[in-house]
Amino acid sequence: MKYRFNDRIIFDVETGTLSLSDLFDEPVTISNPSKRLLRLLIAHQGDTVSREAIFKKVWDDYGMISSNNNLNQCVSKLRRVIKALGIDDEVIATVPKVGFMLRPEIMVELCEAEEPKVAESPEPSIPIITHSPVPKSCFDILPKVPLRYVWASLGFMLVIAAGIALYIFNAPSRSESYLGKAGNCTVFMKNSALLADTEFATEVLAYAEQQKIQCSADEYLLLMRSKQLKSYISGVPRLFFLRCKILREHNIEVCTGLENENGSFLE
Known part of the structure; x- marks a missing residue:
């Protein structure tokens, strides 16, 4: 189901x-x-x-x-x-x-319909007809449709199919992806090619586990990759490990670095 x-x-x-x-x-x-x-x-x-x-x-x-x-x-x-x-x-x-x-x-x-129940026949050996007999030719009961309307319908269907394909393959991806659990904290990461590296994900979760961070019900950990703050090595982006909390009464999220672990969030 x-x-x-x-x-x-x-x-x-x-x-x-x-x-x-x-x-x-x-x-x-x-x-x-x-x-x-x-x-x-x-x-x-x-x-x-x-x-x-x-x-x-x-x-x-x-x-x-x-x-x-x-x-x-x-x-x-x-x-x-x-x-x-x-x-x-x-x-x-x-x-x-x-x-x-x-x-x-x-x-x-x-989104998964149950299979319809099939009524049992009292006489299994005798077929039961539950529908009207089919005419000799089904086309005999269909109206004659001009050929140009058939081609127009096919063209319209192709346009719709192309639009659906463009939407699927160009749909924007989510900004964050689930990475795993570290203690009682859920860890997410901004979409990055690094997410495909399972060894990297394991090391990140192990690092977060070592910090022994305790998250409340509305807190989580977020890993971000940024090129705007340049590192000492040219062309190498930096990763930022943040601790975020949802302030529902203000409808915002506040994130701080892990070094501020003992600091309280704004209320």
């Missing part, structure tokens, strides 16, 4: 992944509790789901330990991945002192 959010993000329940609907990006795997939480919110979209109900349906019923910390981390991870995949609107809303809600403004579609 698959769900589509705002015609952009595909939630595959079977694999527990979130990905772009255009199939040009690798899916992001989420944890089993996060998957169960998202399914629960989808089933009750527009209604507030209490923390107690979430604890039972996501953790307790599966023999797992539930806690406010585990729930907050799941919600934070889902928000981060959904935002990285291109939906800037708040998908999961916090209802203070009650629980969480999948916002009713978010368009959620079931």
